[in-house]
Amino acid sequence: MQRDRGIWWRLGRWGIVALAVIAVFVVFSLYGDFLWFSALDYENVFLTIIGYRLGLFTLTAVLSLLVFYQSYRVTSANLRQAGVGSLPGLYPIVLVAMAFLIGLTYASSWDTVLRFLHATSFGVSDPVLGREVAFYVYLLPFVNLILGFAFLVSGVALVFALLAYAFPFIVTMEQRVESPETDVSFDIQGYLSFLRDHAYSHLVTIFGVLLILQGGSFFLNRYELLYSTRGAVFGMGATDQRVFLPLFGLLAVTSVLGGLVVLANAWVRDFRAVYVPVAIIVGFLLIGQGAGFVYQDFVVEPDEFNKEAQFIENEIEFTNAAYALDRVDEREFPVSETLTREQVDANPGTIENVRLWDPKPLLTTYNELQIFRTYYQFTDVDVDRYDIDGRERQVMISARELEFGALPQESRSWVNRHLVYTHGYGVAMSPVSETTADGLPEFYIQDIPPNSTDGVEVTQPRIYYGETTTDYAIVNTGTRELDYPSGEQNVYTNYDGDGGVVLDSSLKKLVYAFKFSDPQIFFSDSVTAESRLQFNRDIQTRAPQIAPFLDYDRDPYVVVSEGELFWIYDAYTTTDAYPYSDRVQFKGERANYVRNSVKVVVDADTGETTYYVAEPDDPLIQTYRKAFPGLFEDFERMPEDLQQHVRYPEDAFRVQANQYLEYHMKDPQVFYNKEDEWRTPNEVSRGQEIAMDPYYVIMTFPGEDNPEFVMIQPYIPAGRQNMIGWLGARSDPPKYGRLDAYLFSKQQLIYGPMQIESRIDQDADISQQITLWSESGSSVIRGNLLAIPIDDTVMYVEPLFLESREQGALPELKRVILTHGDDVVMEPSLEEAIAVQVGAARAEPSVGGAGLTEAELERARTLYGEAQAALQDGDFATYAERISELGELLEGAEDRESGTTEDRETGNTTSARAVG
Numbered sequence: 001m002q003r004d005r006g007i008w009w010r011l012g013r014w015g016i017v018a019l020a021v022i023a024v025f026v027v028f029s030l031y032g033d034f035l036w037f038s039a040l041d042y043e044n045v046f047l048t049i050i051g052y053r054l055g056l057f058t059l060t061a062v063l064s065l066l067v068f069y070q071s072y073r074v075t076s077a078n079l080r081q082a083g084v085g086s087l088p089g090l091y092p093i094v095l096v097a098m099a100f101l102i103g104l105t106y107a108s109s110w111d112t113v114l115r116f117l118h119a120t121s122f123g124v125s126d127p128v129l130g131r132e133v134a135f136y137v138y139l140l141p142f143v144n145l146i147l148g149f150a151f152l153v154s155g156v157a158l159v160f161a162l163l164a165y166a167f168p169f170i171v172t173m174e175q176r177v178e179s180p181e182t183d184v185s186f187d188i189q190g191y192l193s194f195l196r197d198h199a200y201s202h203l204v205t206i207f208g209v210l211l212i213l214q215g216g217s218f219f220l221n222r223y224e225l226l227y228s229t230r231g232a233v234f235g236m237g238a239t240d241q242r243v244f245l246p247l248f249g250l251l252a253v254t255s256v257l258g259g260l261v262v263l264a265n266a267w268v269r270d271f272r273a274v275y276v277p278v279a280i281i282v283g284f285l286l287i288g289q290g291a292g293f294v295y296q297d298f299v300v301e302p303d304e305f306n307k308e309a310q311f312i313e314n315e316i317e318f319t320n321a322a323y324a325l326d327r328v329d330e331r332e333f334p335v336s337e338t339l340t341r342e343q344v345d346a347n348p349g350t351i352e353n354v355r356l357w358d359p360k361p362l363l364t365t366y367n368e369l370q371i372f373r374t375y376y377q378f379t380d381v382d383v384d385r386y387d388i389d390g391r392e393r394q395v396m397i398s399a400r401e402l403e404f405g406a407l408p409q410e411s412r413s414w415v416n417r418h419l420v421y422t423h424g425y426g427v428a429m430s431p432v433s434e435t436t437a438d439g440l441p442e443f444y445i446q447d448i449p450p451n452s453t454d455g456v457e458v459t460q461p462r463i464y465y466g467e468t469t470t471d472y473a474i475v476n477t478g479t480r481e482l483d484y485p486s487g488e489q490n491v492y493t494n495y496d497g498d499g500g501v502v503l504d505s506s507l508k509k510l511v512y513a514f515k516f517s518d519p520q521i522f523f524s525d526s527v528t529a530e531s532r533l534q535f536n537r538d539i540q541t542r543a544p545q546i547a548p549f550l551d552y553d554r555d556p557y558v559v560v561s562e563g564e565l566f567w568i569y570d571a572y573t574t575t576d577a578y579p580y581s582d583r584v585q586f587k588g589e590r591a592n593y594v595r596n597s598v599k600v601v602v603d604a605d606t607g608e609t610t611y612y613v614a615e616p617d618d619p620l621i622q623t624y625r626k627a628f629p630g631l632f633e634d635f636e637r638m639p640e641d642l643q644q645h646v647r648y649p650e651d652a653f654r655v656q657a658n659q660y661l662e663y664h665m666k667d668p669q670v671f672y673n674k675e676d677e678w679r680t681p682n683e684v685s686r687g688q689e690i691a692m693d694p695y696y697v698i699m700t701f702p703g704e705d706n707p708e709f710v711m712i713q714p715y716i717p718a719g720r721q722n723m724i725g726w727l728g729a730r731s732d733p734p735k736y737g738r739l740d741a742y743l744f745s746k747q748q749l750i751y752g753p754m755q756i757e758s759r760i761d762q763d764a765d766i767s768q769q770i771t772l773w774s775e776s777g778s779s780v781i782r783g784n785l786l787a788i789p790i791d792d793t794v795m796y797v798e799p800l801f802l803e804s805r806e807q808g809a810l811p812e813l814k815r816v817i818l819t820h821g822d823d824v825v826m827e828p829s830l831e832e833a834i835a836v837q838v839g840a841a842r843a844e845p846s847v848g849g850a851g852l853t854e855a856e857l858e859r860a861r862t863l864y865g866e867a868q869a870a871l872q873d874g875d876f877a878t879y880a881e882r883i884s885e886l887g888e889l890l891e892g893a894e895d896r897e898s899g900t901t902e903d904r905e906t907g908n909t910t911s912a913r914a915v916g
Contacts (some may be wrong), residue, residue, distance in 0.1 A: 053108075333742035339791070414518075569600040
């Protein structure tokens with residue numbers, strides 16, 4: 001026994017040492033986080049969250065410990081009174097550890113408490129029980145949290161009491177093992193007799209409390225019926241209202257009364273008072289379940305629509321409200337079967353911004369043409385729009401970020417990782433619709449340092465904060481940072497921003513050495529009092545670290561604004577407690593209310609992170625603004641140039657578009673019969689049939705004058721392939737966030753995406769050309785098929801890319817397929833395809849010998865025709881000769897035009913150019 005006690009003492013001492021070490025790491029880590037929040041001026045956010053976590057931990061751990069301690073005292077007294085021994089010394093330690101674990105578990109529920117304490121009204125009540133939506137979103141989760149905690153603590157106390165009372169009997173059994181003549185057995189009868197004689201009041205009291213708590217749970221289940229999936233309705237249906245609503249009320253009363261009876265029985269000691277209430281509750285449950293089954297199958301289902309109509313109407317109304325689909329402006333859209341040159345010329349903003357470049361081949365091209373060193377990488381291509389020469393142009397843009405892992409192994413030293421290779425550099429930007437003669441992208445911004453050709457200047461190209469900057473960096477050190485490569489040499493720099501925590505004391509260095517388990521931070525001579533430690537540098541970690549109560553989009557995107565680089569990151573407020581609203585999976589969790597209420601802007605150089613409220617009427621964001629008064633800014637305070645780059649986010653739009661497939665049906669009977677259910681169409685990409693994702697376009701809405709940046713999702717009817725309409729979300733201020741649905745006539749056939757793909761596949765000329773390319777050693781990549789609304793019609797555009805099968809080959813945009821109605825055209829450019837479809841654009845008349853003569857024009861047509869014929873025959877040598885001759889012919893015309901222009905400038909001609 002003395003030996004065992006010594007072992008326990010040694011284990012206890014080592015346990016204390018281990019806890020002390022863990023405590024040091026935790027304290028240092030928290031202090032390091034506090035310094036990081038302080039550097040961002042968000043220390044109040046950190047202290048608020050820590051305060052809630054610590055408060056909940058302390059409250060739940062202390063309450064748990066008090067309950068366990070009281071149960072422990074009663075257990076010890078009962079054992080002493082029975083004279084069967086005492087509890088082992090380890091038992092109290094186990095109880096303390098369990099209370100500690102419960103505290104840690106409930107500390108993570110701080111957001112539920114915070115929402116409850118700062119609740120904001122939704123201004124809407126549920127139509128059945130009459131409770132305000134805020135009751136379901138804030139109060140109900142909070143009460144469930146309290147009830148669950150009480151149930152857990154009581155249940156654990158009961159289990160530990162039963163184990164404690166069994167301990168003396170387990171010891172007796174071990175003693176019997178030491179006597180070979182004694183049979184090994186556990187005296188279950190003796191154990192039960194002991195419980196009845198010495199522990200009855202203790203156990204019955206805990207059990208009575210559990211029954212009362214169960215009664216509270218049954219009562220709250222009445223409200224949980226508004227999330228029921230029983231029958232034809234999401235939310236409370238006919239069976240729920242007629243059977244389960246009164247059943248849960250009856251069970252709640254029965255459980256509470258039964259619990260009181262059991263508590264009184266602690267003194268009466270009649271065991272029937274324990275099992276009779278339990279039997280009654282179980283009986284009511286079984287009868288209620290049977291009654292629900294009978295009512296659903298024999299009363300509701302034979303007349304299901306009439307019984308469920310009012311509840312279906314509730315589901316439609318509340319789901320549309322929860323996903324903001326009640327804002328959709330629906331319009332009938334009679335589609336014209338003709339596309340004219342006048343329509344094309346009247347919509348230049350749409351035509352010149354048709355996206356021909358797909359992100360995947362363009363990303364490959366960027367990484368081949370624009371990285372310049374192995375330690376740079378483009379990881380994502382985003383779509384945005386910029387003002388180019390006074391016109392809104394849709395562009396593809398990608399940040400050139402640091403990829404330290406691409407360096408040779410021998411170069412991956414601590415100094416290089418954290419002090420030298422600290423940042424990416426610049427962006428690549430190209431228009432979505434333009435290519436070079438070789439089928440490669442034209443660039444608005446390219447090279448290192450950034451070379452801007454169309455007015456979008458980058459004066460601060462350094463990317464210390466991005467999508468792939470997962471390592472911490474220490475800047476302003478005694479070691480120079482690599483800025484960018486220049487030929488055979490490198491250009492070095494010292495950081496001049498204010499991002500990061502200043503390491504101006506040995507304590508701070510020690511704190512972060514512990515936090516990152518990296519002693520070099522403390523011992524390195526290069527780290528000085530002016531050095532700054534930058535961590536949480538990747539956007540997907542940085543924003544949630546500051547505001548973990550928001551959900552975030554999958555794709556932050558880089559923006560060039562006033563010469564500097566920023567990241568815009570969409571954030572969402574969500575809940576799964578909005579009554580009668582259909583639930584979906586959103587960001588890996590269940591949700592039935594989604595709002596894109598926040599736009600997060602991160603400075604790529606300084607890491608300054610600002611949260612702008614884009615939807616101030618959202619009750620959830622109002623709640624968080626009350627809880628964190630210094631965190632959020634009004635959207636109007638965002639710099640005006642940055643506002644021009646705010647996009648309607650794809651994740652939010654995808655959820656809305658998917659819910660709209662069914663919930664556009666507002667009539668309950670149509671909804672019940674699923675008469676007008678839609679689907680998102682498929683398309684063919686890289687030989688595979690895939691779902692057609694939402695995409696951005698610049699277009700002019702029917703009846704309006706100015707082109708806008710819009711995300712759209714085409715729809716087809718369930719079970720068919722023809723197009724039935726499309727949903728659009730506007731991104732440009734002041735109409736940002738507006739949703740428009742254009743519904744096609746059900747009596748008119750408008751080809752859907754897969755029908756267009758089939759027509760492309762069936763076109764003999766296109767199939768032959770693709771076969772020739774494939775046989776000549778190239779891979780043909782079919783890009784995304786886009787449905788482009790233009791005026792009162794819809795045209796389809798699909799790019800074709802050629803990629804050599806050799807390593808390092810670049811995808812080249814070689815053809816554009818344009819489809820409208822029954823016409824399918826494939827040409828080298830969109831302009832040529834449109835010209836074939838609707839006729840050539842009106843040209844300005846030639847004057848004074850400028851341009852091609854009639855003979856030259858005829859010769860040009862002949863050369864072009866012969867070149868196309870040679871290309872289709874696979875005769876690339878003849879094709880090249882004809883194109884070369886055509887180029888010489890055009891150059892001669894340009895030289896004459898240039899000479900005429902010079903004459904005009906010197907006054908040698910009086911001809912005036914006519915404006916067509």
